[in-house]
Amino acid sequence: MGATLIDSVRHPDPPVLETPLHDLHLELGARMVPFAGYRMPLNYADGIISEHCQVRAAAGLFDVSHMGQVTVQGPGAASFLESLIPADIEGLAAGRQRYSFFTSEAGGILDDLMVQRITDCFTLVVNAANKAADLNLLQRSCPADCTLTLLNDQALLALQGPAAATVLEQLAPAATTMSFMEVQVLGIAGFQCTVSRSGYTGEDGFEISVAATEAEGLARELLAAAQVTPIGLGARDSLRLEAGLCLHGQDITLDTSPIEANLQWAIPGCRRLGGTRAGGFPGAQRILTEATQGVARVRVGIKPDGKAPIRAGAVLQTHSGAPVGEITSGSFGPSIKGPIAMGYVDAAHTAVGTALHALVRGKLLPTRVANLPFSPHNYYRNRKPRSQLA
Amino acid sequence: MSEIRYTADHEWVSLDGDVATVGITDYAEEQLGDLVYVELPTVGREVTAGDETAVLESVKAAGDVKSPVSGTIVEVNEALSDAPEKVNENPTGDGWFFRVKITDAADLETLMDKAGYDSLITSLA
Numbered sequence: 001m002g003a004t005l006i007d008s009v010r011h012p013d014p015p016v017l018e019t020p021l022h023d024l025h026l027e028l029g030a031r032m033v034p035f036a037g038y039r040m041p042l043n044y045a046d047g048i049i050s051e052h053c054q055v056r057a058a059a060g061l062f063d064v065s066h067m068g069q070v071t072v073q074g075p076g077a078a079s080f081l082e083s084l085i086p087a088d089i090e091g092l093a094a095g096r097q098r099y100s101f102f103t104s105e106a107g108g109i110l111d112d113l114m115v116q117r118i119t120d121c122f123t124l125v126v127n128a129a130n131k132a133a134d135l136n137l138l139q140r141s142c143p144a145d146c147t148l149t150l151l152n153d154q155a156l157l158a159l160q161g162p163a164a165a166t167v168l169e170q171l172a173p174a175a176t177t178m179s180f181m182e183v184q185v186l187g188i189a190g191f192q193c194t195v196s197r198s199g200y201t202g203e204d205g206f207e208i209s210v211a212a213t214e215a216e217g218l219a220r221e222l223l224a225a226a227q228v229t230p231i232g233l234g235a236r237d238s239l240r241l242e243a244g245l246c247l248h249g250q251d252i253t254l255d256t257s258p259i260e261a262n263l264q265w266a267i268p269g270c271r272r273l274g275g276t277r278a279g280g281f282p283g284a285q286r287i288l289t290e291a292t293q294g295v296a297r298v299r300v301g302i303k304p305d306g307k308a309p310i311r312a313g314a315v316l317q318t319h320s321g322a323p324v325g326e327i328t329s330g331s332f333g334p335s336i337k338g339p340i341a342m343g344y345v346d347a348a349h350t351a352v353g354t355a356l357h358a359l360v361r362g363k364l365l366p367t368r369v370a371n372l373p374f375s376p377h378n379y380y381r382n383r384k385p386r387s388q389l390a
Numbered sequence: 391m392s393e394i395r396y397t398a399d400h401e402w403v404s405l406d407g408d409v410a411t412v413g414i415t416d417y418a419e420e421q422l423g424d425l426v427y428v429e430l431p432t433v434g435r436e437v438t439a440g441d442e443t444a445v446l447e448s449v450k451a452a453g454d455v456k457s458p459v460s461g462t463i464v465e466v467n468e469a470l471s472d473a474p475e476k477v478n479e480n481p482t483g484d485g486w487f488f489r490v491k492i493t494d495a496a497d498l499e500t501l502m503d504k505a506g507y508d509s510l511i512t513s514l515a
């Protein structure tokens with residue numbers, strides 16, 4: 001950690017960074033764009049729609065090495081993490097992963113993240129754009145008995161899609177029996193990896209942390225499978241939107257609480273009012289009050305009736321012209337074959353089917369409040385039949 | 391067939407008599423990526439050169455098509471409403487957007503010829 005961490009946090013104007021797969025992206029014909037300080041592939045030759053459909057139908061490989069991977073180790077690690085996020089970390093079993101968020105004192109969302117536990121080590125996977133701020137936050141309150149390490153030498157790949165497990169049958173048989181949100185250290189084609197069965201597409205799949213020096217070798221092994229093609233950030237965004245998953249900075253921000261964001265499912269009973277470790281995280285008072293008393297506005301799905309995509313920032317109105325919400329993500333859903341969006345709507349107008357107008361380029365476009373996700377989740381839950389349970 | 395002229399915003403114009411057909415170039419198509427929606431102007435609308443006349447939406451972004459010429463919209467490519475991908479498939483042919491009955495042919499003289507546009511693209515590479 002040391003100098004690397006300090007540099008990455010304090011560097012006032014960081015140069016554009018490259019992931020360990022940069023040369024491979026160029027070789028594969030990627031269109032590269034700046035994203036959160038990195039040169040990242042937006043799409044490859046076939047384009048975003050084709051890549052999106054590939055992931056829903058077979059499998060795709062994403063380079064998400066721009067994301068931050070930070071380990072927290074030490075006797076007080078679980079209680080330290082619980083002081084920053086409203087998750088059950090004390091109760092997180094080794095080999096499991098949870099979704100949570102760093103909350104602000106005002107009850108907003110500083111970032112969302114995955115927390116993995118491998119034996120007694122916790123690994124946080126955070127958004128690239130918030131990496132420096134998250135590290136600052138962790139460092140400021142890190143107790144003396146804990147060690148923080150930014151895993152700058154680890155790449156992160158995501159293999160996503162219904163064929164992802166089939167692809168790993170030969171290369172990593174142990175991965176195929178893992179359940180959704182399970183984490184294991186295992187070899188894939190001889191490369192040592194930390195693998196979680198999770199992703200950001202709504203499909204079955206794996207997120208794979210591997211040494212930066214071995215990332216290209218592993219990526220080539222995975223891309224050699226007939227079912228796998230490389231997928232860029234463009235399809236990553238359309239896939240997560242169809243899956244109803246939030247993008248920090250758009251759908252969840254410092255100005256949205258987890259309850260407004262409809263993420264209360266990620267706050268377990270033990271951290272809520274009356275729980276064994278109720279509160280104790282920033283903004284707990286507001287967030288836990290909202291969890292019991294409700295909120296004035298809620299994140300919902302929005303389905304435009306027409307063909308025009310409705311983008312972030314579009315205002316939502318009732319038919320009488322009263323503004324009641326705003327779109328936070330909007331695009332075209334290639335699997336839905338039409339425009340899809342999500343946004344915040346005043347609580348009185350959140351019933352599924354509620355008709356609202358979106359103001360786009362001076363025109364009122366008809367929409368309806370819709371259930372999320374737009375595209376059903378296909379997570380793999382390796383549950384034993386009841387008869388086999390002890 | 392008449393000479394094709396180009397704008398710095400990557401539109402092309404082809405003049406047949408006093409009717410100009412407008413589309414986007416291969417370069418613009420590549421930059422936009424997969425188109426999912428095209429909003430066309432209404433026939434009969436009066437446009438001034440530089441007016442935002444059509445809206446293009448790709449998966450990731452929205453863009454405008456400005457009319458390179460002044461005049462009256464006399465025809466739009468209705469096929470794009472159901473098949474915006476035609477723009478990706480053939481931006482300089484089937485993927486045209488609208489036709490303008492021009493009021494002043496001099497509008498075209500301010501636009502680039504192919505050699506000028508090609509050198510612009512080279513400078514952007």
